[in-house]
Amino acid sequence: MPTVSVGRDRLFEALGESYTQEDFEKLCFEFGIELDDVTTEKAIIRKERHLEGKEEDEDEEVIYKIEVAANRYDLLCLEGIARALRIFIGKEEIPVFKISDVPPKSMLKMHVRPETALVRPFVVCAVLRGITFDEARYNSFIDLQDKLHQNICRKRTLVAIGTHDLDTIQGPFSYEALPPPEINFVPLKQVKSFGANELLEFYRSDMKLKKFLHIIENSPVYPVIYDSNRTVLSLPPIINGAHSAITLKTKNVFIECTATDLTKANIVLNTMVTMFSEYCEKKFEVEPVEVVYSDGRSSIYPDLTVSNMEVSLSDITGPIGISLEASEVVPLLNKMQLRAGKSLTTNGNCNIIVSVPPTRSDILHARDVMEDVAIAYGFNNIPKSKPKCMTTGGQQPLNRFSDKIRAEVSRAGYMEVLTWVLCSHEENFAMLRRNDDGEKAVIIANPRSSDFEVVRTSLMSCLLKTVKHNIDHPRPVKIFEVGDVVILDAARDVGAANNRRLAALYCNVTSGFEEILGLVERIMKVVRAPHVQVSDNYMRPSNEPEFFPNRQCSIILHEKQIGHFGIVHPEVLKKFGIPDPCSYVEIDIQALL
Amino acid sequence: MVENVEDKVKDLLKKIEDGEVVDKKEDIDALKKRKLITLQTWKAYSLRKGPKYAPERKKAATDLTRDHLQRGDWKDLEFKEYNLSAQGQPIQVGYLQPLLEVREEIQNIFLQMGFEEMPTNNFVESSFWNFDALFQPQQHPARDSHDTFFLKVPAATRQLPEDYVERVKRVHESGGYGSKGYGYDWKREEADKNLLRTHTTAVSTRMLYMLAQQDAIKLLLIHFVYCYLMSGVICDHGLTLADLLGVLEDFFTRLGMSKLRFKPAYNPYTEPSMEVFSYHEGLKKWVEVGNSGMFRPEMLLPMGLPEDVNVIAWGLSLERPTMILYGIDNIRDLFGPKVDFNLIKNNPICRLGLL
Numbered sequence: 029m030p031t032v033s034v035g036r037d038r039l040f041e042a043l044g045e046s047y048t049q050e051d052f053e054k055l056c057f058e059f060g061i062e063l064d065d066v067t068t069e070k071a072i073i074r075k076e077r078h079l080e081g082k083e084e085d086e087d088e089e090v091i092y093k094i095e096v097a098a099n100r101y102d103l104l105c106l107e108g109i110a111r112a113l114r115i116f117i118g119k120e121e122i123p124v125f126k127i128s129d130v131p132p133k134s135m136l137k138m139h140v141r142p143e144t145a146l147v148r149p150f151v152v153c154a155v156l157r158g159i160t161f162d163e164a165r166y167n168s169f170i171d172l173q174d175k176l177h178q179n180i181c182r183k184r185t186l187v188a189i190g191t192h193d194l195d196t197i198q199g200p201f202s203y204e205a206l207p208p209p210e211i212n213f214v215p216l217k218q219v220k221s222f223g224a225n226e227l228l229e230f231y232r233s234d235m236k237l238k239k240f241l242h243i244i245e246n247s248p249v250y251p252v253i254y255d256s257n258r259t260v261l262s263l264p265p266i267i268n269g270a271h272s273a274i275t276l277k278t279k280n281v282f283i284e285c286t287a288t289d290l291t292k293a294n295i296v297l298n299t300m301v302t303m304f305s306e307y308c309e310k311k312f313e314v315e316p317v318e319v320v321y322s323d324g325r326s327s328i329y330p331d332l333t334v335s336n337m338e339v340s341l342s343d344i345t346g347p348i349g350i351s352l353e354a355s356e357v358v359p360l361l362n363k364m365q366l367r368a369g370k371s372l373t374t375n376g377n378c379n380i381i382v383s384v385p386p387t388r389s390d391i392l393h394a395r396d397v398m399e400d401v402a403i404a405y406g407f408n409n410i411p412k413s414k415p416k417c418m419t420t421g422g423q424q425p426l427n428r429f430s431d432k433i434r435a436e437v438s439r440a441g442y443m444e445v446l447t448w449v450l451c452s453h454e455e456n457f458a459m460l461r462r463n464d465d466g467e468k469a470v471i472i473a474n475p476r477s478s479d480f481e482v483v484r485t486s487l488m489s490c491l492l493k494t495v496k497h498n499i500d501h502p503r504p505v506k507i508f509e510v511g512d513v514v515i516l517d518a519a520r521d522v523g524a525a526n527n528r529r530l531a532a533l534y535c536n537v538t539s540g541f542e543e544i545l546g547l548v549e550r551i552m553k554v555v556r557a558p559h560v561q562v563s564d565n566y567m568r569p570s571n572e573p574e575f576f577p578n579r580q581c582s583i584i585l586h587e588k589q590i591g592h593f594g595i596v597h598p599e600v601l602k603k604f605g606i607p608d609p610c611s612y613v614e615i616d617i618q619a620l621l
Numbered sequence: 622m623v624e625n626v627e628d629k630v631k632d633l634l635k636k637i638e639d640g641e642v643v644d645k646k647e648d649i650d651a652l653k654k655r656k657l658i659t660l661q662t663w664k665a666y667s668l669r670k671g672p673k674y675a676p677e678r679k680k681a682a683t684d685l686t687r688d689h690l691q692r693g694d695w696k697d698l699e700f701k702e703y704n705l706s707a708q709g710q711p712i713q714v715g716y717l718q719p720l721l722e723v724r725e726e727i728q729n730i731f732l733q734m735g736f737e738e739m740p741t742n743n744f745v746e747s748s749f750w751n752f753d754a755l756f757q758p759q760q761h762p763a764r765d766s767h768d769t770f771f772l773k774v775p776a777a778t779r780q781l782p783e784d785y786v787e788r789v790k791r792v793h794e795s796g797g798y799g800s801k802g803y804g805y806d807w808k809r810e811e812a813d814k815n816l817l818r819t820h821t822t823a824v825s826t827r828m829l830y831m832l833a834q835q836d837a838i839k840l841l842l843i844h845f846v847y848c849y850l851m852s853g854v855i856c857d858h859g860l861t862l863a864d865l866l867g868v869l870e871d872f873f874t875r876l877g878m879s880k881l882r883f884k885p886a887y888n889p890y891t892e893p894s895m896e897v898f899s900y901h902e903g904l905k906k907w908v909e910v911g912n913s914g915m916f917r918p919e920m921l922l923p924m925g926l927p928e929d930v931n932v933i934a935w936g937l938s939l940e941r942p943t944m945i946l947y948g949i950d951n952i953r954d955l956f957g958p959k960v961d962f963n964l965i966k967n968n969p970i971c972r973l974g975l976l
Binding site for chain 1: 775966
């Protein structure tokens, strides 16, 4: 979930009211956001630099870190949070966003060249006229772009935002895709001009920007936006040009969003303009830009259309489990920024017509409307009921059987452990003197560390690691685990299947082979059933690499090998750093069910 | 010439012979050194009859033995006071994992409430069942390589129910079933990618799909037990959010958490989504104890479930109750290979569900 940092005092100023922390937390809880942390700018810096101590000064500005829902892009800045809360507590009307009347001839244009389809096919634009920034607003404007880039833009892969001082550039603009050697400009925060190839090389050591280079670097052409004087506005999704950089004094802002996903580009552009048109001379008014494609098609952005959704009253109140009149539902929806009215259908049922504003891209279905009514009503005010059904409980036979085996082995004096399903390739194979024939193990494509390379095909490495971590524990160590391994299986749709295993290990100054043998005998005695016929000679000498020669057996049931036991091979013990001999058994208990 | 020879030793010995006291330390040491005197200790006792006087000696017994029982002399025996500060013999005993003890109690609560356990022993799952079928868009951050383990072997699933896949694709791309959809190009390759299952909701999805293929939709209450995560799912005609609140109250009260609050939250496959908070008397604050919600229509309708069928679900991690219950700070002390054996050995009985 994204977290937004806002100055507490500015937030309360915007809410027109000061809250105690407890009251503010309560308001957040009802609305569905969370006050995650209370800190100060200096405390954050201290934390980043790992500086100890030093209590904050009284005069430091208090910062609230607020966690918001991942699909509410309109809550990613102070402006949006404050507006949503003001409307929620009934202090403000739902804003009406307006596209300013610009004659088609004087409307700014963005021409899209067909080559852009090769790398980043979409662009949408808008202009904020007569905006007034101060330091806090300016920082919030930059932070919102950052937050959008991190979240809906998927680290700029889907959408990248560029904002420019319109008074420094000249329309019409053109969105092109050119071979890197043809692109040359002075990027933001630099003074000299870079060729595109040179620039990417330069940013390879930039902690922030190097993460975005992969998006275009393997493309034969790079996306680039020019004004009518061939001034570079930006090289999306990497960097803007220095020429058109916005400042605190900027009055007119040109916003362009380039994208590989048009739906998300629109959401991003709409979020930017609906949040910051608040500071425009004409509040909530946005100037449109015409995007013209080379085949003559053109569209005007931003698209701030309010979409209407007709939902029957029963589809709202029914799934909540409360009864409300339409006249009660409408004000609840208003609290959530949804304008609503009621209409009667021909058969006398009541429908609610909900106007979904461009800020609420999260509303996809009548169910989302129902949720907003439930939130505004208060989850904690809904009278609780019970499902009107009767059922009987039951357990998975394999899990119940596993529990019985666990009880049996613990009664034999073993201690149960619980280990991870993933391990390193080496632990699962080489350290157990086994080769990976590629036929058994599930291999992770993106392991985060060497501890998570393969799904275990046996529990042996897990128990040996556990002994190693408790190497100073008094002997004998007797541990066991009942858990799953995963084995490749061509018969399954996904190509692999779990297998439930029992593993037990005995470690002492002597091998304890008879101890483990005794446990095997006990298990094989108690699992007998009409369909589990344990023959007298269920143990057969085996020759497995992880066990000591001549001190190992396989366990046979219905002519199938279902397990092995023996003294662990000294080379295996050495690899796991265990100085004392161990005996070990592992049995497929699924076969015994 | 010396007029008087003072034989100090002789004088001292003479003194001793006469029964006088020699008390200078250096004198005594000098005599001792020359072995002219030795130390002797004399003890004197004065005896008289005490209250427990007996003409024959009795030995106080320390333990009741088979011999005592056979002879029947335990009645006459004097038993020694028992030293209660002495430790008992260490006992030979096995131990069950504390976390699994908690799991068992929570599972019992599910069973008492009429839930049936579903199989969760399929760690390898396709992105389709893990994400796409749950209406989780392909660009969702949870599908990032940072949050999900994708597989090199076996890299892709071999088969999916094709007509259902087609309906899921449509609902993602352009909606339907009353939804706008997400408006993006849905890619089959993404859905085919195998991964390590990230949540048991993937299992619920398979179960609900199977249920939807049956002629009559029967009510289904299922629960999942997987390592330290548990979840409950109820599927029925006309279930409501009020029912979910009621079931959660019942469930968590049985866990000893009766003071609950619900906070709106976000989850791609549930709408509404609620976080469950419980007031912890010890910590004197509200603690998040679980997540819950109603599955989205965009998830259920493409499966073929009727429109009036709702599914309510919730999940909880055993981590927090276990840590609070046993006062453990770090869950890594409790499981994984770095477990501390002493912690398992000294752990008290799990009293969850006894209150």
